[in-house]
Amino acid sequence: MTQKNNQKLRIGIVGAGGIVRKRHLPALKKHPDVEIVAVSNSNYESAEKFCREELPQATPMRNWADLLAVPDLDIIWIGTPPYMHSAVTISALEAGKHVFCQARMSMDLAEAKEMLAASKRYPELVTMLCPPPYGMRADLLVKKFLAENHIGRPHHVRLQSFISAYLDPDAPAHWRQRIEISGLNVLTLGIYVEVLQRWLGDITGVFARGKIVHAIRQGYEVIVPDVLTVLCSFANGAEGVLEFSGVNAFAPGDRCEIYGHRGTLTYDFATDIVQAGKIGDKEMRVVDLTPDLVTEWHVENDFIAAVKSKGRVRPHPDFEDGLRYMSVVQAVADSRARNEWVAIKS
Secondary structure (H helix, E strand, O other), rough: OOOOOOOOOOEEEEEEOOOHHHHHHHHHOOOOOEEEEEEEEOHOOOHHHHHHHOOOOOEEEOOOHHHHHHOOOOEEEOOOOOHHHHHHHHHHHOOOOOEEEOOOOOOHHHHHHHHHHHHHHOOOEEEEOOOOOOOOHHHHHHHHHHHHHOOOOOOEEEEEEEEEEEOOOOOOHHHOHHHHHHOOOOHHHHHHHHHHHHHOOEEEEEEEEOOOOOOOEOOOEEEOOOOOEEEEEEOOOEEEEEEEOOOOOOOOOOOOEEOOOOOOEOOOOOOOOOEEEEEOOOEEEEOOOOOOOOOOHHHHHHHHHHHHOOOOOOOOOOOOHHHHHHHHHHHHHHHHHHOOOOOOOO
């Protein structure tokens, strides 16, 4: 596939749900160098409705395989749940298309490895995973703060991510609670593993415990945990406690605490407020987030720029990044199943 001069990049969307509609579509519609020409959704009626409401010029497709056959298509934009990511990604690459894939990367580590291997077979094609918005705004500030050794060598990490969305036992199982749709991904585990590994380096081992509070939902047996606790070690020597829940009422907002031998750094994911304190300080202080360190959401533009660069730019998170967090997701599942510590190979 080669892009013709002075021609817009032609995009086909596979999976046109809420994330695509609310997060990706506004920026793509504004971009002067792209044109969304085809849409495939869970069924033809929903694809037709999406096109009618959002993209009158686009063609609704009955299935994603037909969409891949649309002439002169440059990019496949995947917005489906994880159960389709591997098949669509590999087929798209084999068809000569650049691929943007919604996170989480895949159902399990095996699929992540297959996706990465496919991307390496076609190095001329750009692949990118959707990054988590959590921790994005002050990401550079945290990296700078840690790199400059303000809190010293990290030795303890604590992360909490609690919601109450799954408290109602009479509610149907959400697709994220269905292992056949979401795979081994549990709650916000993969999201925050991705964030923590950006800041602190790779997680090298885990011991995990999970609890299912409401196992039967309208006749469906849930086996994805409602509560998950993970003990973990980092390559830099730090130890971590990561807590996740979908059934905690009146819980505080998501938060990360990083403790070093010189002080402490905290991140409030709801407000993007970073606080820090050193030994000897009377209290923690808010760290100023200067404009040069602010990272805004411009994921769509980043991906399009990488495609236009013809290989000179490689956007992140890439499939290598995805494999790193899926390795932890897989290890957590294995630890829960075997009730033992699981080391993670780099």
